[in-house]
Structure formats: structure tokens, C-alpha cells
Amino acid sequence: xxxxxxxxxxxxxxxxxxxxxxxxxxxxxxxxxxxxxxxxxxxxxxxxxxxxxxxxxxxxxxxxxxxxxxxxxxxxxxxxxxxxxxxxxxxxxxxxxxxxxxxxxxxxxxxxxxxxxxxxxxxxxxxxxxxxxxxxxxxxxxxxxxxxxxxxxxxxxxxxxxxxxxxxxxxxxxxxxxxxxxxxxxxxxxxxxxxxxxxxxxxxxxxxxxxxxxxxxxxxxxxxxxxxxxxxxxxxxxxxxxxxxxxxxxxxxxxxxxxxxxxxxxxxxxxxxxxxxxxxxxxxxxxxxxxxxxxxxxxxxxxxxxxxxxxxxxxxxxxxxxxxxxxxxxxxxxxxxxxxxxxxxxxxxxxxxxxxxxxxxxxxxxxxxxxxxxxxxxxxxxxxxxxxxxxxxxxxxxxxxxxxxxxxxxxxxxxxxxxxxxxxxxxxxxxxxxxxxxxxxxxxxxxxxxxxxxxxxxxxxxxxxxxxxxxxxxxx
Amino acid sequence: xxxxxxxxxxxxxxxxxxxxxxxxxxxxxxxxxxxxxxxxxxxxxxxxxxxxxxxxxxxxxxxxxxxxxxxxxxxxxxxxxxxxxxxxxxxxxxxxxxxxxxxxxxxxxxxxxxxxxxxxxxxxxxxxxxxxxxxxxxxxxxxxxxxxxxxxxxxxxxxxxxxxxxxxxxxxxxxxxxxxxxxxxxxxxxxxxxxxxxxxxxxxxxxxxxxxxxxxxxxxxxxxxxxxxxxxxxxxxxxxxxxxxxxxxxxxxxxxxxxxxxxxxxxxxxxxxxxxxxxxxxxxxxxxxxxxxxxxxxxxxxxxxxxxxxxxxxxxxxxxxxxxxxxxxxxxxxxxxxxxxxxxxxxxxxxxxxxxxxxxxxxxxxxxxxxxxxxxxxxxxxxxxxxxxxxxxxxxxxxxxxx
Ligand SMILES: Nc1ncnc2c1ncn2[C@@H]1O[C@H](COP(=O)(O)OP(=O)(O)OP(=O)(O)O)[C@@H](O)[C@H]1O
Ligand SMILES: [Mg+2]
Ligand SMILES: [Zn+2]
Ligand SMILES: [Zn+2]
Ligand SMILES: [Zn+2]
Ligand SMILES: [Zn+2]
Numbered sequence: 001x002x003x004x005x006x007x008x009x010x011x012x013x014x015x016x017x018x019x020x021x022x023x024x025x026x027x028x029x030x031x032x033x034x035x036x037x038x039x040x041x042x043x044x045x046x047x048x049x050x051x052x053x054x055x056x057x058x059x060x061x062x063x064x065x066x067x068x069x070x071x072x073x074x075x076x077x078x079x080x081x082x083x084x085x086x087x088x089x090x091x092x093x094x095x096x097x098x099x100x101x102x103x104x105x106x107x108x109x110x111x112x113x114x115x116x117x118x119x120x121x122x123x124x125x126x127x128x129x130x131x132x133x134x135x136x137x138x139x140x141x142x143x144x145x146x147x148x149x150x151x152x153x154x155x156x157x158x159x160x161x162x163x164x165x166x167x168x169x170x171x172x173x174x175x176x177x178x179x180x181x182x183x184x185x186x187x188x189x190x191x192x193x194x195x196x197x198x199x200x201x202x203x204x205x206x207x208x209x210x211x212x213x214x215x216x217x218x219x220x221x222x223x224x225x226x227x228x229x230x231x232x233x234x235x236x237x238x239x240x241x242x243x244x245x246x247x248x249x250x251x252x253x254x255x256x257x258x259x260x261x262x263x264x265x266x267x268x269x270x271x272x273x274x275x276x277x278x279x280x281x282x283x284x285x286x287x288x289x290x291x292x293x294x295x296x297x298x299x300x301x302x303x304x305x306x307x308x309x310x311x312x313x314x315x316x317x318x319x320x321x322x323x324x325x326x327x328x329x330x331x332x333x334x335x336x337x338x339x340x341x342x343x344x345x346x347x348x349x350x351x352x353x354x355x356x357x358x359x360x361x362x363x364x365x366x367x368x369x370x371x372x373x374x375x376x377x378x379x380x381x382x383x384x385x386x387x388x389x390x391x392x393x394x395x396x397x398x399x400x401x402x403x404x405x406x407x408x409x410x411x412x413x414x415x416x417x418x419x420x421x422x423x424x425x426x427x428x429x430x431x432x433x434x435x436x437x438x439x440x441x442x443x444x445x446x447x448x449x450x451x452x453x454x455x456x457x458x459x460x461x462x463x464x465x466x467x468x469x470x471x472x473x474x475x476x
Numbered sequence: 477x478x479x480x481x482x483x484x485x486x487x488x489x490x491x492x493x494x495x496x497x498x499x500x501x502x503x504x505x506x507x508x509x510x511x512x513x514x515x516x517x518x519x520x521x522x523x524x525x526x527x528x529x530x531x532x533x534x535x536x537x538x539x540x541x542x543x544x545x546x547x548x549x550x551x552x553x554x555x556x557x558x559x560x561x562x563x564x565x566x567x568x569x570x571x572x573x574x575x576x577x578x579x580x581x582x583x584x585x586x587x588x589x590x591x592x593x594x595x596x597x598x599x600x601x602x603x604x605x606x607x608x609x610x611x612x613x614x615x616x617x618x619x620x621x622x623x624x625x626x627x628x629x630x631x632x633x634x635x636x637x638x639x640x641x642x643x644x645x646x647x648x649x650x651x652x653x654x655x656x657x658x659x660x661x662x663x664x665x666x667x668x669x670x671x672x673x674x675x676x677x678x679x680x681x682x683x684x685x686x687x688x689x690x691x692x693x694x695x696x697x698x699x700x701x702x703x704x705x706x707x708x709x710x711x712x713x714x715x716x717x718x719x720x721x722x723x724x725x726x727x728x729x730x731x732x733x734x735x736x737x738x739x740x741x742x743x744x745x746x747x748x749x750x751x752x753x754x755x756x757x758x759x760x761x762x763x764x765x766x767x768x769x770x771x772x773x774x775x776x777x778x779x780x781x782x783x784x785x786x787x788x789x790x791x792x793x794x795x796x797x798x799x800x801x802x803x804x805x806x807x808x809x810x811x812x813x814x815x816x817x818x819x820x821x822x823x824x825x826x827x828x829x830x831x832x833x834x835x836x837x838x839x840x841x842x843x844x845x846x847x848x849x850x851x852x853x854x855x856x857x858x859x860x861x862x863x864x865x866x867x868x869x870x871x872x873x874x875x876x877x878x879x
Contacts (some may be wrong), residue, residue, distance in 0.1 A: 038548070040556075041564060041593065042552065042556060043562050043564070044556065044560055044561060044562050059544050061560060062494070065516065066516070066558075066559075095624060108815070112640060112711050136513045136514060138824035138825070139512065139513060142513050142609075142824060142837075143832075145580060145609065145611055145837055146511060146837055146840050146841075148611065149608060149837055149840075149841045149843070150840065150842070151671040151840070151842035152841070152843070153842040153843035154841075155847070156843065156846070157845070160846070179650050208611050210610065210612045211610035211611055211612060211821050211822070211823075211824075212818035213778055213779050213780065213820055213821045214819060214820060214821075214822065215819055215820075216792045216794075216797070217794050217820055217822070218793060218794065219698070219794040220695060220696075220697075220790060220794070221790075222699065224695060224720060224790075225717075225718070225719075225720045226720070226721070229692075229719045229721065229723045230694075231692060231695055231723065231725065231726075234691075234693075235694045236688060236691070236692065237688065237691055240691075241504070241517075241518045242516060242616075243830065244506070244514055244515050244516070244518040244826075245513065245514030245515070245826075246826075247826045247828075259557075261560065262557075263556055263560050265556060310732050322723070326479055330852075364588070365689040365853065366590055366593050366851070367588050367590065368588065371539060371541075377541070393755070398877065401664065431854045
């Protein structure tokens, strides 16, 4: 029966055109639309080290290249390194002729047993920190290059501005003159290239000595044709790329890696800029300050029973509907016509969000491309006519088993059962012949009591949510 | 010290908005910040497929929508797992091959501008910016990556587009050659010590295993040995040089693989073989020189810049130089290209991120502002306009070719 709880069986059509299970969808209370990871704006909320669970301000993270100063990963297997303490005999500081026991620390991997001693790193006298950072051997050179190109670019910018002032017309010529190799390039204007080749008289800017090409490069090591290969002494691609700047080739050059920090993300609706999800600040908390999951706002549809489905045979299939809101809800099923829906959607966007509560249309929204999802059903469905009432979620009522059927005048053909804020509904599904699985689509139309409306606006709005249900496998 | 380095000290760039620099490769993507000395991350260009959940290469798809989805997911990972900054309203430099199909770059731009709302994008031609890491502006730049090798001569900062060369020789070609050789000559050793031909136990080796074997055991042999091995193929009386030692390599399970020394040496020969259609790494360099104006050739030949991950292979650049010199002296070439001096540069970076580093230098200057494509301009008709594509014609030519 486990498959009935597979969330993927029932999927909602997000406003961006992607089908997702309700657990992966958000509901923007301001736009009154479904949003999902594909169509919201993601933001870095807080940064923290997953090992010591310390928060790190973003300025510090930038400075430390997103790595924790105190925690390390194993350069061999990427497991977290632990600090080991041991004592050694060392000459006493007071009297060098005597030795005293001193505590020293080194880093060790509990997973692959790599230690900082393996690669000849000196033990530390303090428990945390103290490990020297690796240098980029070209640091100076690169700094000079950067400054060189900066001043060139600066100069070029000034030149360009000056030219724009003096003679507007000749600017094109001056460019091509300067880099006049038109015959080489042929068809294309040269001007866009200039920033890559600011020539000019290098005299003012150059402390820079351009690289000198050499006649010969290092060949193969002399013993490569005779020496046995010791695989464990050569690093793998993963180990090399773990420190991209150095890419050590020998295991003996591996260096402890500062642990990379993680982010908690917050999500924002691109249309109204409201937060849809915002995590709590504390790194060890898995809770949210804001979490507008569709789960709390949209009636949840679930498959209840697996029916035997055959091509062309009408079969009754039971689904359940659950009202997660604290307000009663009127609900109806409408046929889902993908084309019509998409057209309506586009029109809605053009009209500036139609019925949404987003009144400040000052924000210019950058839309993502409309997603083309396969929305063709593989089974026909006879939807129940008329309206259903879903009672509000009432956490106290959860436990009394009183059957409320009588008070709703439900059609027994349609409503199989009622329990608190849930209702069981029968749908008649006829799989198309040839279909492997029966997929049906319908639109859930319901009255949503919105929670952000001002007193002047109506408290309830009608929402239409397209739903696709994978009813199950079909046989001949 | 490098842990705390950066632009902040210079104060030229508002540190809050440090430009992000990407070099998307078919095998590995390099990402980091402008003005820094190396990429923050070099990541396999792979994502989980939205439909199947399998790990798939980002760029190996013909379907536009699929490529867009993969890029969306991949770039998400880059920003929120590695760079940890907000993409929105931040500048981006994309280091890209001049030969990238315009389709791919339009989709990439769409993802950056529409999904991530970046402020602006600069498309920096990889061969050009690679020269910035050397402080020079003339060079024969060869990028040997995964999918292919591309070569563009640059003279006084201007790419000589009419002399571009591209061949599908790179990491991938080495992997398939290695796979062929191993299936043929490799021995699988079971738990009981019994040896079997590898091809009788498995049909293929996973790409990652091939790469690992390549990186840890293979190398590029010398020209001298290679020609001896080559002659031996046709004339068995010529004694082949003794092979390097074989390697016992652990496969999954309790199986081991004996990699014969010959395989370690021969797997990379595919980059230099000339018998198929007479094209190889050394020949395209000379072919390209031949297409360059006469008065540029000497300078170009004395400024070879070999970049891309495959250039890190042990012995590769040494062999390449030897081959070029021999070839240039050969009858066929010496008549047309009278050049006998070849020199090579040593960039201040690992071969696979030289182009990225060039982009990081460019991105750290105000030169980017001059060629930047702002979001608003892209959004007008969702296309990267021609003016920031300095090889428009070239690309059309190539798109036609590949179509
Ligand atoms: N140290 C090394 N030794 C051998 N091969 C290496 C090394 N480093 C990287 N490679 C190989 O280089 C290739 C990747 O190079 P690079 O990162 O330049 O390619 P790319 O940019 O992803 O590809 P392309 O430019 O073709 O799109 C891979 O096949 C990888 O195995
Ligand atoms: Mg590349
Ligand atoms: Zn969505
Ligand atoms: Zn930590
Ligand atoms: Zn380890
Ligand atoms: Zn909204």
C-alpha cells in the first residue's frame, strides 16, 4: 500500500507551468498563486558551518572564502577531520637540558586514517587554529597583472569619455585605426575587441613584465618507464578538485581543507517580493519563520484505494480531500482543458496579475520562460457535479469520531465518507486504450478565505488549481 | 594569506557586488569571483535529471528546454552550494569559447537573466582572456578540454578568426581510446587470482573509472618511443622499447584490473595519430599558422599557449613541441611555412583554469563595463545581440558545418 502515499501520484500545476507534488509547492498569499522552486527567487539567508554550527556573517564569509576557520575536512576522503591531542617530550623552556611532556595537536581522519603528520605538517601547540594557510605561488605575479589591466582599463575608459566629448564622429575611426588589422579579421567591426587589447604606450603602467615564452618544458620523469606505480601515492581527480587552486598530484601534497560553510536559503515571490519561506536564524533549528507551503492553504488530494484499471472500462476510484485551513471551504470539480488554462494564465499575467492582491505593480517582474509540461491525460474522468463543503480544520475535533454525514446532504454516489475536515470522493475513471498508466486531470475550484485582505476587500476568493492524478497502472 | 586575499584592500570594486566568473566546460565548470587568484570550485558539469533523477552531463543534450532546465539546476548549485552569494543584481563574466554555438549561449543568457536576474553578463572569449594571465596580447592559444581541442591565434589582441581550428580530440577521445585498449589488453583478476580478458567480464568501463585510470596511470610518451612503437606495428623486426611497468588497479567489488604498461603509454597516442585524416594536435597548429598572415607567423609560433585540463597530462606539452618541430621541418610543411622557432608559455595557473583566471582578471577591471550586456537589453528580445558576439559570422559558419 505504500505507493498510495507516494506524493508524486498527485501533482499540482504551478503557475509557472511545472507539475509538482503539494509538498514542493508554495502558495503566495499575496498573489494568490502557486509558486515553486522553479519560479521563486532564491536568496542566501544565513551562512553557517555544518560542523561547529556557528553562524558566519556574510562579510566574514567573503573574507574567509566561505570556509570555517576552525573546522577541517580530510583532503583524502572529504570526511570531517578531528583534532587529536598527544604529548611529546620537548626541551623545557626554562632549562633546555631537561625535557618536559608537552601537549601537541594534529588533525586526523576517522574515516580513512589520514593525518596531518602523513604529509609532514608540524603538530600544533594549540588545539584550534594555528595551521598555516597554503599560498598561491603566483600571488605576486597575479596581483601585478590585475593592477596592470586595471590601470589600462581605467585609462581606456577616460580616453573613451574624452573622445565622446571632443569629436563624436571620429570615434569609430580612432578605434579601428588603433587596432588596424582589418584584413585579418575580415568581416567584423573591431571596436568591441578593444578592451582585450589596450595597447597604448605601456611605459606608464608597466611594472609588468610580460611572460617570456620558453624553448622547452619539463618532459616525463626519467624513471617513468621503469618505476612501479604506487596508486595510493597519486591523487584522484576528486582529491585534486577539492582544492582547485592547487590540484595536488601527489598524496604527499594533500593539505587539510577548511570546511566549506552552508547556507540556509529563503524564498521570495518574484511577483510581489514577499517571502514564501524564511528559515530561523539558529543553524541547528530546522524550523521556519515563514513557510507558506501549499500544504497549509490548498486542499490536499490523495489517492485512497488502488483500483484495478482496464482499458476502456469505467472504474470507480476513491480520492480524499482535506481542508488544511481554519475556514470552511466550498469546493467543486471542473474539467481541465490544458490549452484553455494556459491561455487564461497568460492573459492574467498580461493584465497584471488579474485578481491578485498585489496592488503595488511598481516592481518590474522578470518572468521566467513558461514551462512546457506534458499535460495530456491518459484516462477520461467523470467528475462529480455540484459543490461540496469541506469543514475547517479543527485540531480539537481531530479525535472525536462523530460522523457528521447527515448534516451535509451529500450525494452518496459521490461522497463515500466524511471525517472532520476530510472527505472521500468517488471519481469514475476510464483509461484510454493503450495507456500504461491512467492519468487524469481536473481543476479544483474552491473558495479560499484569504488571510491578508484588508477589511474593504472581500474575504473569500475563488481559486482554480489544476491537478493531475496518476491513478495507477492499467492492464488490457 | 591567500585565505584573506581579495579585492577589498584595493577598494576599487564594491565588495558587496563582486563579479562572479564562470567557465562552463563540457566536463568541468570553474566558478569563482573576479579579482581572485583561482576559482572557488571546479565542479563536474553534471546535474540530477528532473525526470529520472539520474546524474547527467549538463551539456550533453540536443533539447533546448532540457538544456535550460539542466542549466537552471546546475547554476543553482553553483550559487547556493559553492559561491554562496545572491545571483540577483550581481554582475557575471562568462568565459566562453568563441566557437560556442549561439544557441547554447542564448540559453545560458536566458537562464542567467530570467531565472537568476543577474545584473549583466560579459561574454569573454576564452582564448583571448587566457593571454591576460601572461600579460601578453599575441599568442597561438590551444585549448585542449574534454569534448574537443580548439585553436585560435590572437595577434595584438585580435583573434585571427579565419585561422581557427577545432578537432574532437580531448579528454573524451583519450577515454575512448583507453577503454578500447583496456577491453582488448586489460586483464581482470578475480578474488581467486584467476585472470581473464577484461572484455570477457564487462562490456564497458564507466567514464569515471576511465578518467581515474587516465589521470593516475597514463602519460604522453616521447616522440622517439612513439615512432618506434609505431614502426613496430608494421615491421615486427623492429624491436619495440620495453613497456613501462603494469599497474594493478582495484575495480568495484573484489575484482582487480591489470593495466598493461603499453596501455598506459598508448592511450594518449590518439591525440597525435596522423593516419586517420591527417589531423592531430601538432598538425592543426601548423595548419593554422599557414592560414595566418605571413608577418604574424613568427610571433605566433614563438608564443604558444596550451591550456585546458588535458594539457596537464604528464608529458603532453613536451611531446607537442617535439612533434611541431619535427613536422615543421618535414618536407610537406617546410616549403609553405618557413618557421623553425617555436616557444611555449607557462601560465601562472593549472592548465584547466587558465581561461577562468583570464576572465577573473578581466572581471576585476573596468574593461568589463565596456562590453557588458545589461539585463534590460537582453530582455528586449531574449537574444544575445551581435555586438557582444565578436565571432558572429564564424559561429554561423560552424553551426552550418555541424548541421
Ligand atoms: N591533471 C590532469 N591530468 C590529466 N587529465 C586531466 C587533468 N586535469 C584535467 N584533466 C582532464 O581534462 C579534461 C577536462 O579539461 P577542461 O576542464 O579544460 O575541460 P572542459 O572545459 O570541461 O571541456 P571543454 O572545454 O571541451 O568544454 C578532462 O577530461 C580531465 O580528465
Ligand atoms: Mg573548457
Ligand atoms: Zn513554479
Ligand atoms: Zn566550523
Ligand atoms: Zn579521510
Ligand atoms: Zn506573490
